[in-house]
Amino acid sequence: MNIGLDMMGGDYTPREAVKGVQLYLSENPSAALLFLFGDETQLNELLNEYSISSPHVKVVHAPQVIGMHEHPTKALKEKQQSSIAVGFHLLASGKTDAFISAGNTGAMMVGALFSIKTIEGVQRPTIATIIPKENGKTGMLLDVGLNADCKPENLNQFATLGSLYAQNILGINNPRVGLLNIGEEEGKGNILAQAAYPLLRENKAISFIGNIEGRDVFLDKADVMVCEGFTGNVILKLAESVYDITKQKGIHHEYFDRFNFENYGGTPVLGVAKPVIIGHGISQAKAFKNMILVAQKMIETSLLGKMKSAFKV
Amino acid sequence: MNIGLDMMGGDYTPREAVKGVQLYLSENPSAALLFLFGDETQLNELLNEYSISSPHVKVVHAPQVIGMHEHPTKALKEKQQSSIAVGFHLLASGKTDAFISAGNTGAMMVGALFSIKTIEGVQRPTIATIIPKENGKTGMLLDVGLNADCKPENLNQFATLGSLYAQNILGINNPRVGLLNIGEEEGKGNILAQAAYPLLRENKAISFIGNIEGRDVFLDKADVMVCEGFTGNVILKLAESVYDITKQKGIHHEYFDRFNFENYGGTPVLGVAKPVIIGHGISQAKAFKNMILVAQKMIETSLLGKMKSAFKV
Numbered sequence: 001m002n003i004g005l006d007m008m009g010g011d012y013t014p015r016e017a018v019k020g021v022q023l024y025l026s027e028n029p030s031a032a033l034l035f036l037f038g039d040e041t042q043l044n045e046l047l048n049e050y051s052i053s054s055p056h057v058k059v060v061h062a063p064q065v066i067g068m069h070e071h072p073t074k075a076l077k078e079k080q081q082s083s084i085a086v087g088f089h090l091l092a093s094g095k096t097d098a099f100i101s102a103g104n105t106g107a108m109m110v111g112a113l114f115s116i117k118t119i120e121g122v123q124r125p126t127i128a129t130i131i132p133k134e135n136g137k138t139g140m141l142l143d144v145g146l147n148a149d150c151k152p153e154n155l156n157q158f159a160t161l162g163s164l165y166a167q168n169i170l171g172i173n174n175p176r177v178g179l180l181n182i183g184e185e186e187g188k189g190n191i192l193a194q195a196a197y198p199l200l201r202e203n204k205a206i207s208f209i210g211n212i213e214g215r216d217v218f219l220d221k222a223d224v225m226v227c228e229g230f231t232g233n234v235i236l237k238l239a240e241s242v243y244d245i246t247k248q249k250g251i252h253h254e255y256f257d258r259f260n261f262e263n264y265g266g267t268p269v270l271g272v273a274k275p276v277i278i279g280h281g282i283s284q285a286k287a288f289k290n291m292i293l294v295a296q297k298m299i300e301t302s303l304l305g306k307m308k309s310a311f312k313v
Numbered sequence: 314m315n316i317g318l319d320m321m322g323g324d325y326t327p328r329e330a331v332k333g334v335q336l337y338l339s340e341n342p343s344a345a346l347l348f349l350f351g352d353e354t355q356l357n358e359l360l361n362e363y364s365i366s367s368p369h370v371k372v373v374h375a376p377q378v379i380g381m382h383e384h385p386t387k388a389l390k391e392k393q394q395s396s397i398a399v400g401f402h403l404l405a406s407g408k409t410d411a412f413i414s415a416g417n418t419g420a421m422m423v424g425a426l427f428s429i430k431t432i433e434g435v436q437r438p439t440i441a442t443i444i445p446k447e448n449g450k451t452g453m454l455l456d457v458g459l460n461a462d463c464k465p466e467n468l469n470q471f472a473t474l475g476s477l478y479a480q481n482i483l484g485i486n487n488p489r490v491g492l493l494n495i496g497e498e499e500g501k502g503n504i505l506a507q508a509a510y511p512l513l514r515e516n517k518a519i520s521f522i523g524n525i526e527g528r529d530v531f532l533d534k535a536d537v538m539v540c541e542g543f544t545g546n547v548i549l550k551l552a553e554s555v556y557d558i559t560k561q562k563g564i565h566h567e568y569f570d571r572f573n574f575e576n577y578g579g580t581p582v583l584g585v586a587k588p589v590i591i592g593h594g595i596s597q598a599k600a601f602k603n604m605i606l607v608a609q610k611m612i613e614t615s616l617l618g619k620m621k622s623a624f625k626v
Contacts, residue, residue: 134558134561134562145495148495148502148503148504148506149503149504180547182458182461182542182543182546182547189461189543190461190462190541190543191461191462193461193543213546213547213550214546214547214548214549214550214551214552214553214554215550215551215553215554215557216554217547217551217554218551218554218555218558219554227547228503229495230495230502230503230506230544231543231544231547233495233526233527234493234495234526234527234530234540234544234547234548235527235547235548235551236527237526237527237528238527238528238530238531238548238551239527240527240528241527241528241529241530241531241532242531242555244528245447245531245568248447249447249566249568251564251566251568251569253562253564255558255562255564256564
């Protein structure tokens with residue numbers, strides 16, 4: 001199993017990425033071969049500093065870096081030797097089985113959509129976030145920003161993709177799918193939600209439990225919560241801000257601690273043909289380790305194969 | 314100044330409504346004449362029990378009650394003697410200057426839209442919620458559920474209505490209006506937000522500061538935050554659930570205490586020609602008192618007159 005990791009993208013790289021690799025290897029000594037993309041000299045020095053001389057690590061020289069605020073398409077095109085471009089190149093050519101980066105989100109999205117094909121039958125790939133439930137369980141919400149405008153069938157496909165992810169990666173048996181809406185009964189909501197409801201109800205690949213409301217997002221009502229990417233993105237950023245506000249105000253509670261994104265290891269891009277994980281720009285060692293673990297699990301459980309089967313006509 | 318109050322609608326009425334009236338009168342001895350709608354015998358007994366014999370209180374017999382789960386249009390039509398129907402009747406005929414109820418929300422909406430005319434020029438009335446900012450200030454978000462699907466001009470009108478409310482009722486000078494969106498720059502977002510942006514920018518009646526994101530909702534970035542009612546309703550219910558979760562988990566902090574809806578006294582229906590305030594079903598004395606205070610302020614500041622002027626061509 002070969003996992004590619006962008007060592008340069010993000011605010012605290014390459015050091016924190018190296019520390020994440022160290023953490024991962026210390027806990028999973030022979031799991032995967034890690035391909036580390038970045039400046040060879042810089043990376044070798046850091047690997048040396050952290051005493052990483054494992055045969056499970058392979059540095060791939062990528063002298064360019066795509067900055068956090070560069071234009072995604074332009075940067076990817078012009079910086080063929082960047083860690084993100086090289087990472088996608090190896091993923092597309094089959095040298096690696098997954099690719100992880102905490103770098104420029106736009107460039108990661110463009111790379112995922114254009115270097116890696118969409119799963120046949122999937123109309124629109126999607127990005128998901130983990131939602132900590134107040135009773136200690138974990139759910140997921142999708143789409144969280146890739147698709148600001150959706151058609152009903154998009155939401156239906158997000159439900160299928162999310163269910164497979166929840167089952168295989170989060171370990172939730174028969175995940176309950178809820179349609180995020182502004183009322184409980186069928187027929188409530190905006191035009192999109194009203195039209196998506198019957199599609200979800202007829203979808204044999206999921207366990208649809210009906211509408212859920214804003215008040216149910218953090219409650220253990222549905223495991224997979226689907227919505228268009230506008231509302232999902234607003235919720236994601238709002239939840240992150242609640243975490244920031246509690247930290248800043250010195251409000252400590254284990255429930256809010258679970259909002260720390262580092263625990264979940266990045267946002268998977270679902271619906272593309274290979275595992276791609278996008279990390280938060282402020283990812284540190286723990287987040288990098290967890291992203292590697294998620295990628296490993298996506299490969300081990302053959303998640304992509306299962307997704308491909310689900311969309312086979 | 315005559316303010317109408319439904320004493321029967323809500324989970325803790327009529328007792329908590331009477332206690333709210335008592336609280337209001339004790340703090341504002343000669344402000345308004347309150348018209349109390351409900352069962353005369355029951356109300357007189359309670360007024361007696363709470364020693365309310367003020368000349369500022371007038372009981373109007375309304376023997377019927379519209380239950381919380383009754384069909385709004387049907388109930389309003391069939392129960393002409395209900396406290397909500399009587400309340401709207403007196404408001405429409407000019408006997409009262411405002412109407413407040415914590416009863417069936419749907420019936421209140423139907424009553425507001427059909428008994429009371431929309432302000433000329435306003436395409437769609439809207440409902441707003443108060444948002445406690447993390448720095449102690451107060452903002453507002455609208456629409457929060459009345460308009461699940463919106464046109465760009467609807468959002469633009471919500472901005473005008475919200476600005477006038479923020480200025481006159483919340484006391485915010487020159488309120489900053491933000492368009493809730495999923496990116497900071499113009500051109501970001503879904504089709505609706507992209508189309509609303511230039512309208513807001515050109516709106517002379519408001520101070521538009523551009524897009525805000527989910528992370529800015531609780532920060533002091535914009536005073537008036539506009540969005541369609543789907544996203545707004547999800548945020549409102551999600552914020553309420555965060556308050557419930559903190560209470561249930563015993564997390565006490567003055568910031569979360571400010572999420573207690575009782576402090577704000579209900580949701581005004583903006584864009585209709587007279588002051589209508591809808592309370593939370595679980596409203597208790599403090600919420601009733603605050604709703605009366607908001608109604609009083611809406612009358613004192615001639616808010617409705619200012620709104621009518623703003624939409625005059």
